[in-house]
Amino acid sequence: MSQLPQQPAEPPVPTSADVARLAGVSRATVSYVLNDTAAVRISDATRRRVRQAADDLGYVPHAAARSLRAGHTRTVLLPTVHIPAGPLYRRFHDEFQWTLRELGYTVVQYGSAGMDGDEAARAWAELRPVAVVSLSGTLTARGVAVLKRAGAKAVITLGSRPVPGAHTVVMDQREVGRRAAAHLLERGYRRIGVVLPGEPGLDLLSGPRLDGVRETVAGTGTPVVPLPLDPSEEAAARTAARCRRERLDAVFAYNDEYAMLLMRALQDAGTAVPGEVAVMGADDLFLGRLLRPRLSTVRIDMETGQRLAELVDRAVREPRSLPERQDLMAARTVPRDST
Amino acid sequence: MSQLPQQPAEPPVPTSADVARLAGVSRATVSYVLNDTAAVRISDATRRRVRQAADDLGYVPHAAARSLRAGHTRTVLLPTVHIPAGPLYRRFHDEFQWTLRELGYTVVQYGSAGMDGDEAARAWAELRPVAVVSLSGTLTARGVAVLKRAGAKAVITLGSRPVPGAHTVVMDQREVGRRAAAHLLERGYRRIGVVLPGEPGLDLLSGPRLDGVRETVAGTGTPVVPLPLDPSEEAAARTAARCRRERLDAVFAYNDEYAMLLMRALQDAGTAVPGEVAVMGADDLFLGRLLRPRLSTVRIDMETGQRLAELVDRAVREPRSLPERQDLMAARTVPRDST
Known part of the structure; x- marks a missing residue:
């Protein structure tokens, strides 16, 4: 008698009116129950009936409708x-x-x-x-x-x-540079390089860190040498050579990963760390403890x-x-x- | 005459009706223009006027209202x-x-x-x-x-x-284990450990990787030893000792970071890598190239x-x-x- 459809029709999205009909309550009651409106007194039995009806129909409130109502x-x-x-x-x-x-x-x-x-x-x-x-x-x-x-x-x-x-x-990144510089000064280093990573976006962090180093060494006669560094072994080898050429005795390497990169390049070139050049990171990554020598770092407590x-x-x-x-x-x- | 309010009133949120009034068009036209409805022909001059009015008033369409209209x-x-x-x-x-x-x-x-x-x-x-x-x-x-x-x-x-x-x-993680195992077999290793990280959530990845190793060595008579490992140096030292006790000649260390952790523990204990125990990672992190020996790894191409x-x-x-x-x-x- 009836003609079979070619493909099953998608069931309509259930509305709060469907829930109200099934639970035998008003749409307002459905709305109060499902939005947990505490101001309205509704019996537990009714609440259960509404929730059950919503569950049976697979109805959930519409956030957009609710926000339009609420303004x-x-x-x-x-x-x-x-x-x-x-x-x-x-x-x-x-x-x-x-x-x-x-x-x-x-x-x-x-x-x-x-x-x-x-x-x-x-x-x-x-x-x-x-x-x-x-x-x-x-x-x-x-x-x-x-x-x-x-x-x-x-x-x-x-x-x-x-x-x-x-x-x-x-999040004042200068503080990271200040801490690194204070530590390096305290340990007696007097020619400090500061790595500026080449990755886009990081200058937002590395600029203030460099400023923090400069603030801290001001008045001590300690030169600060910015060291732009791309994340590659070739670039690190060039920076390691530059450390020796400029007779730097310490580098604040922006973070632990750049510190690891530079330390490897220094060691591969036969430069002793920290004997000839000290290296300091930031972030206190777990990896820093696995390096030899173990990496000094600035821990950031947010x-x-x-x-x-x-x-x-x-x-x-x-x-x-x-x-x-x-x-x-x-x-x-x-x-x-x-x- | 008028009483000054105690504090400045918040300006009302501008509506599309405000835009329509300022631009001298209907609300429907505002909606067509701001929602880029291509089906409706509206002159460029009108479009500009509507956009200008919206700009002047700081009006943006309401995503919730639009989605309610659109269904x-x-x-x-x-x-x-x-x-x-x-x-x-x-x-x-x-x-x-x-x-x-x-x-x-x-x-x-x-x-x-x-x-x-x-x-x-x-x-x-x-x-x-x-x-x-x-x-x-x-x-x-x-x-x-x-x-x-x-x-x-x-x-x-x-x-x-x-x-x-x-x-x-x-993302069939077994493939990562299969590749690692095939490489280790090809290089002649015959007692293989597989690291299972202790960090919550990673078992979703490490279990299938272990399965992949087992599939690949099946029939070769190669024992596979699961090595649970927490991310700490103490745990790594114990696992390094276990590698020697179980006479493992190679470990697939789950990923590059765990490989770094285990390799450090092996080297600190005087075990030669890869001479006594080979170590393989996964992910091809940049850090792997900085290790000595440089880390073999499985690169995942998504x-x-x-x-x-x-x-x-x-x-x-x-x-x-x-x-x-x-x-x-x-x-x-x-x-x-x-x-």
Whole structure:
């Protein structure tokens, strides 16, 4: 009698009206139960019936509809960054996200590869986030304004320059250079090279680290020689030769990986580490302990992701509070055998 | 006459009606222009006027409203994964995201730390994504069904087991073990250890790699000894002692970092590498070339992120196509001096 369809039709997406019909309640009741609205008193039996009906139908609330009704979302937008991130940063990031979720936010990471700052801000604004935490340093005052006009209650940027209208989180990389230089001075080194990695994006970190070294040696008569270095063995061999030519007695090698690269090149060329040239890294990677000599390094202790999450929450709840500036970084020396 | 407010009022969020009023056009025209609807003919002058008005007011379209009108979003949801990701994986991921954006999708990464599979699937479904690409291996058939009922046209999982209803992307880790074993057999080694890292999450990769080694040596009379190893120097010293006790002549050390750890422990104990025990890594990290002897390794060539993005797009446009299974990984040996 009935004609078989050529292919199975896709079932319609279930709506809250379907749930209401199955549970024998109003759509408003469905909405109250599934959005956990505490203000409305609904019996446990009804709550169970609604949840069961939603489960049977495979219904989940629509975040977009909810945010249109509420006039805002609970979305915290984290534009993804493309700096080469170490394990330390990832732990910080995990803890940050976890705490935001505990505080009731939806954390959305948003890939903005290939967009410039203002273009990215407009794309983020379309999602109507309640807060944006941008760690890339590309957000301008104009971008912040676009986000605020679109309802964002808090915009938080990472960087040494404050952006008007935004809270600023600082990780002052100069401190890493200061610690390295203080350690090298203390051990008696008096001609210091500082590696500047050639990888794109790292100059945001390496420039301030060099500044920190310069600040610390100021007045001691210690020359500081910037050493641009690409991540290749050939480049490292040239830099090792330059260390000898310039009679450097110590190098702060930007991080542990560049320290490992340079140390290998020095040793391959017959230069004793630390006897002729001391080498110091940063990050305290596990690998540093496996080198011979064991690598001296600067350990970077980031304030917990939890503190940043709490700053976000405070800024969302008090959107008119004055912009805060919080330094999330501290650094300390881990002396070993390479210096 | 008028009373000054205690504190400045927040300006209202501008709407498309405000833009329409300022530009002297209808709201529909604003929507057509700002959403780049090609089907509707609108003069360039009008388009410019609308864009200017939106700019002046700081208006951006509301993604939620647009997706409610359209009945679906262009959101591809990428739940974030917590496996320790190397640079290879990050490059793949960047290319994947970039291609999706070029294809007109909005890529949203979603942190689901602390949620189990089905709970996470419901949270993802609330965002009404058009596709979900889950690389974590926690999605069940039930979770896939929830997502599809919420309108997802494609669900793609990563893992060796296919999940009913989802397309499967495979990165067959056994291949890494097969390559390592074939290389060690070819070089004449006949008692092979295989490192199993103690870090949580890595068993998803190390188990199949061990299986690959076993497959390859089957029938050659070569014993294979699993070597659980925590990432510490003390544990590595014990494993180095065990290598000698069990008279192993070669170890496939899971990856380059564990290879470095074990090689250091062997050398510190006076064991010659590769003379007494050969050591092989995987990943072809840059660091491997800095070791002495230089580290032999298995290089993992992932198919480009572009291919995965194209699979997503195809799956979205043909939601009833049969589930595909695509292998994204190939591996090859990079022989150096440690084997």
